[in-house]
Amino acid sequence: MTDMEVRARVEDWHDDLASALAGLYPGQAQAVGAAVVARASAAARARTAALVALDRERERDVDWYLRPGRVGYAAYADRLGGDLQGVARRIGYLRELGVDVLHLMSVLRGRAGNSDGGYAIDDYRRPDPALGTLSDLEELIGSLRDAGISTCLDLVMNHTSSDHEWAVRARQGSAYHRGLYLTFPDRTGPDDYEATLPEVFPTMSPGNFTWVEQMQAWVWTTFREFQWDLNWANPDVLVEMTDVLLHLANLGVEIVRLDAVAFTWKRLGTNSQNQPEAHLIAQALRAALGIAAPASILLAEAIVGPDDLVPYLGEHERQRRECQLAYHNQLMVQGWSMLASRDARLATAALGRLPQPPAGTTWLTYVRCHDDIGWAVSDLDAASVGWDGRAHRRFLAQFYRGDFPMSFGRGTAFSANPQTGDERTCGMASALCGVAAGLEAGDPAQVGQGTARLLLLYALAFGFGGVPMIYMGDELGLGDDETNQVDPERAGDSRWRHRPAMDETQMSERHDPHTVAGTVWAGFRRLVEARKACRSLHGTGTVEVLDSGHPSVFAWARHHSRYGPMLGLANVSETTAYVSPDVLAVLDLRPIVDLLGLETSDLLRLGPFAVRWLSADGLYRTAPAV
Ligand code: GLC
Numbered sequence: 148m149t150d151m152e153v154r155a156r157v158e159d160w161h162d163d164l165a166s167a168l169a170g171l172y173p174g175q176a177q178a179v180g181a182a183v184v185a186r187a188s189a190a191a192r193a194r195t196a197a198l199v200a201l202d203r204e205r206e207r208d209v210d211w212y213l214r215p216g217r218v219g220y221a222a223y224a225d226r227l228g229g230d231l232q233g234v235a236r237r238i239g240y241l242r243e244l245g246v247d248v249l250h251l252m253s254v255l256r257g258r259a260g261n262s263d264g265g266y267a268i269d270d271y272r273r274p275d276p277a278l279g280t281l282s283d284l285e286e287l288i289g290s291l292r293d294a295g296i297s298t299c300l301d302l303v304m305n306h307t308s309s310d311h312e313w314a315v316r317a318r319q320g321s322a323y324h325r326g327l328y329l330t331f332p333d334r335t336g337p338d339d340y341e342a343t344l345p346e347v348f349p350t351m352s353p354g355n356f357t358w359v360e361q362m363q364a365w366v367w368t369t370f371r372e373f374q375w376d377l378n379w380a381n382p383d384v385l386v387e388m389t390d391v392l393l394h395l396a397n398l399g400v401e402i403v404r405l406d407a408v409a410f411t412w413k414r415l416g417t418n419s420q421n422q423p424e425a426h427l428i429a430q431a432l433r434a435a436l437g438i439a440a441p442a443s444i445l446l447a448e449a450i451v452g453p454d455d456l457v458p459y460l461g462e463h464e465r466q467r468r469e470c471q472l473a474y475h476n477q478l479m480v481q482g483w484s485m486l487a488s489r490d491a492r493l494a495t496a497a498l499g500r501l502p503q504p505p506a507g508t509t510w511l512t513y514v515r516c517h518d519d520i521g522w523a524v525s526d527l528d529a530a531s532v533g534w535d536g537r538a539h540r541r542f543l544a545q546f547y548r549g550d551f552p553m554s555f556g557r558g559t560a561f562s563a564n565p566q567t568g569d570e571r572t573c574g575m576a577s578a579l580c581g582v583a584a585g586l587e588a589g590d591p592a593q594v595g596q597g598t599a600r601l602l603l604l605y606a607l608a609f610g611f612g613g614v615p616m617i618y619m620g621d622e623l624g625l626g627d628d629e630t631n632q633v634d635p636e637r638a639g640d641s642r643w644r645h646r647p648a649m650d651e652t653q654m655s656e657r658h659d660p661h662t663v664a665g666t667v668w669a670g671f672r673r674l675v676e677a678r679k680a681c682r683s684l685h686g687t688g689t690v691e692v693l694d695s696g697h698p699s700v701f702a703w704a705r706h707h708s709r710y711g712p713m714l715g716l717a718n719v720s721e722t723t724a725y726v727s728p729d730v731l732a733v734l735d736l737r738p739i740v741d742l743l744g745l746e747t748s749d750l751l752r753l754g755p756f757a758v759r760w761l762s763a764d765g766l767y768r769t770a771p772a773v
Contacts, residue, residue: 148199153191156438157184163468164434167427172382179382183389183431187438190393194440197289198399201442212248212297212402212444212471212614213509213686216679219248219299221516222619223265224278226648227251231279231287238294240654244622244668245675248402248614249291250299252517254278258308258373261636264517264646266301266406267308267374271391288399299402299446300395304388304428305410306374309366313387314375318361327387329367329378329413331356337365345418349564351639369410369419379411379428389435396440403436405429405470408459409449421455429459429469437468446511447473452523453501460508468507475510477501478611480523482514482604483579484539487546487556489720491701493539497528498703499692509686510613514604515579515621519561519571519642520547537568544570547579555581555597557627559641573641576601577624582663586626596721598624598663599756602670603717606743606758609674610681610715612690612705617671618645623653624667677742681705682764683713696727700753704733711737713762718753725751737763 164183168176194202205211220241228234234251241249253265256275261267265275274284288298307313316324331337337356344355347370356365357372367376377384395403412424429447436443447459447470456477461469481494504510522543526536544563547556558574577583580600585593601624608615619625628647637643657668678684688707695702699720705713712733718724728751741747742760753759 148191148194148202153188153438156191156441157188160434160437163437164431167431167434168382170427171379171385171424171431175382179385182382182386183435184438186386186389186393187435190397190439194397195399197292198397198440198442201292201401202440205442209507210685210687213507215681215684215686217248217614218244218246218609218675218678219250219511219614219616220244220246220619221250221252221299221513221616222649223252223517223646224254226646227619228649230277231274231283235287235290237649238290238296241296242294244617244671245679246617247295248297248299248616250402250404250616252301254284254300255303258310261371261373262308263371263374264640264642266303267306267310267371268303269308269310270312271303272394285398292399292401297401298399299404300398300400301404301406301448302388302392302395302432303406304377305407306368306370306376309373309375311375318359323383325362326381327377327384328375330359330362330364331367332364334365337367339415340413340419343416343418345567346564348562349566350562367413370407376410376413379424380413385428385431389432392432392435393439396436396443401443402446402472403443404446404448405432406448408447408470409451409455421449421451421458426458426463426467426469430461430467433468433470444471446470450474450476450518450521450523453477453497453525453528457502457504460504462502462505466505471508472511472614473504473508474516475512475611475613476521476523478510478607479513479515480520482607483520483547484522484524484543485701485717485719486580486600486604487543487554488539490698491695491717491719492532492698493524493528493534494701495692495694496531497525500528503689504613504686506687510611511616512608512611512613513616513618514601514608515576515618515645516616517618517642517646519573521569521571541568541570544572547572547574549584555584555593555600557583557587559627559644561641573644575625575627575645575647576604576618576621577663577667578627578645580604582624583626586663594663595666596756598666598670601667602674603719603756603758605671605674606760607701607715607717609678610684610705610713610758610760611703612684612686612688614686615674615678619649620647622668622671623650623657623664625650625653673743677744677760680764681713681742681760681762682710683707683762685710691733693730693733694727695730697724699724700726702726702730706733710764711735711762713742713760713764716753716757716759716761718755718757721755723755724753726753727751731761734761734763739763
């Protein structure tokens with residue numbers, strides 16, 4: 148990396164960094180900016196030759212994460228491979244599936260005992276010794292890169308573990324380290340904040356503050372009592388976390404997932420989520436990364452309401468360079484909502500009014516992840532189709548825990564809060580889709596419907612636009628893990644139900660079409676191939692949600708100025724549906740193919756749970772690339 152290159156990048160990012168810091172730390176912005184630039188420049192110079200080469204390549208190929216062929220996979224390192232070397236041994240499997248982004252969880256050293264699934268970190272610089280050494284991690288990331296797979300790791304930035312060195316030193320009386328956290332001598336502050344704060348884990352960890360005897364103080368703990376929230380209003384936190392970020396980037400992490408970014412900034416009288424400063428923090432981190440490691444990008448983990456989502460991609464009164472990727476949790480929720488209600492109208496309204504991701508950004512689209520599903524259906528969207536938001540949210544929670552008449556869901560409640568009526572849902576996709584219910588009933592037809600639902604949701608995630616992320620095990624229809632509930636540390640946290648270890652038997656059945664694993668695997672392979680063939684899915688295109696003319700059919704179009712349109716149709720019910728001929732108008736009367744392989748003789752007809760991706764582009768793929 149030449150000094151000239153670093154200087155050019157500092158120049159490029161100067162204004163972004165300065166304006167973010169001026170908003171965060173008025174009066175100290177210059178000094179903080181100098182500290183960030185110094186660290187970022189040093190990190191740039193410390194990059195390995197391989198990473199410098201990648202930086203240079205990506206400075207030219209800025210669209211690398213927007214390509215339609217991108218397919219992600221999220222897994223706990225230990226559950227996927229036992230340890231880091233075991234994960235390396237899964238590379239062939241991931242390649243066979245067609246994955247080129249791997250989000251590995253719980254890699255860094257977490258708190259001993261309960262670590263909230265690895266989200267209470269003791270040491271950001273080293274992997275969990277049970278998984279391997281730092282050089283094992285570097286080696287794994289290098290092997291993944293050689294196989295064409297980009298590594299994604301978490302930056303758990305809202306809190307550290309209460310056993311992190313900073314917290315230990317704060318307890319021992321270090322003023323510097325105490326200042327990294329939010330502490331209060333008595334209940335006055337906490338009570339004032341609590342008046343408007345929700346509880347994230349009301350059953351496991353009620354309230355947002357924890358009394359720490361040794362410090363004679365209440366410490367802000369949004370999540371669990373052993374996860375101490377960092378005081379981002381203190382610029383030292385920004386500088387320290389910038390260092391951690393750059394350390395991850397220099398290990399070769401190409402996608403940094405900003406865990407719980409929405410919670411980073413607190414403001415009295417609000418719910419202390421999605422504050423403008425949380426965005427400025429992300430913008431400042433983006434600038435640091437831009438200077439030090441242009442090969443790496445940011446993914447916002449902001450599982451928030453529909454109106455709060457797009458700002459994490461930099462959509463503000465003026466567009467900003469913020470995160471390049473953000474979880475599309477509204478698409479995820481609406482997918483599940485459609486399957487339960489057999490009705491696409493709410494999804495059409497809710498997704499139809501979301502703004503496009505700004506240029507250079509895209510969604511991370513998903514069906515399940517390691518966390519619970521929060522039923523983020525807004526009252527406004529529900530009312531727009533004549534539904535009651537609260538009643539619909541309650542219906543979804545009941546439906547997916549299997550307590551609604553004719554429910555196919557076999558999920559488990561999470562954090563049910565009788566005071567607010569809020570209840571979230573846990574369970575692997577196959578448990579929620581009806582595969583588990585079918586197996587339980589010994590009914591192959593129900594199992595078949597369950598797998599069709601699972602593949603329908605993934606066809607939405609793969610075809611809506613964005614980087615689809617497969618949650619480990621879904622590609623084989625893996626079911627819930629019942630064994631975790633016997634572990635006392637996990638028993639109270641039903642998210643462990645959907646964090647099973649990889650099942651070697653199901654894995655070995657993946658090529659057998661007579662098994663659930665084989666059916667689902669074949670469906671995933673079809674989706675991966677169709678995605679690669681469909682250039683309209685390039686992230687530089689846009690998405691339009693359409694009225695299909697049938698209440699059970701969700702319709703959307705991808706538009707791309709170069710590659711033309713793609714029309715997606717999904718029948719969310721078990722009855723055959725006919726869409727309106729009008730919906731085909733987006734295809735402009737061109738000859739088309741169904742990239743998912745359905746018959747095109749009767750384009751308007753969709754059988755139970757059928758999904759179509761109609762495109763004209765596929766026909767011309769043998770022509771020279773434009
Ligand atoms: C994120 C993680 C979740 C964790 C929380 C606190 O939402 O995905 O698993 O509990 O942050 O770190």
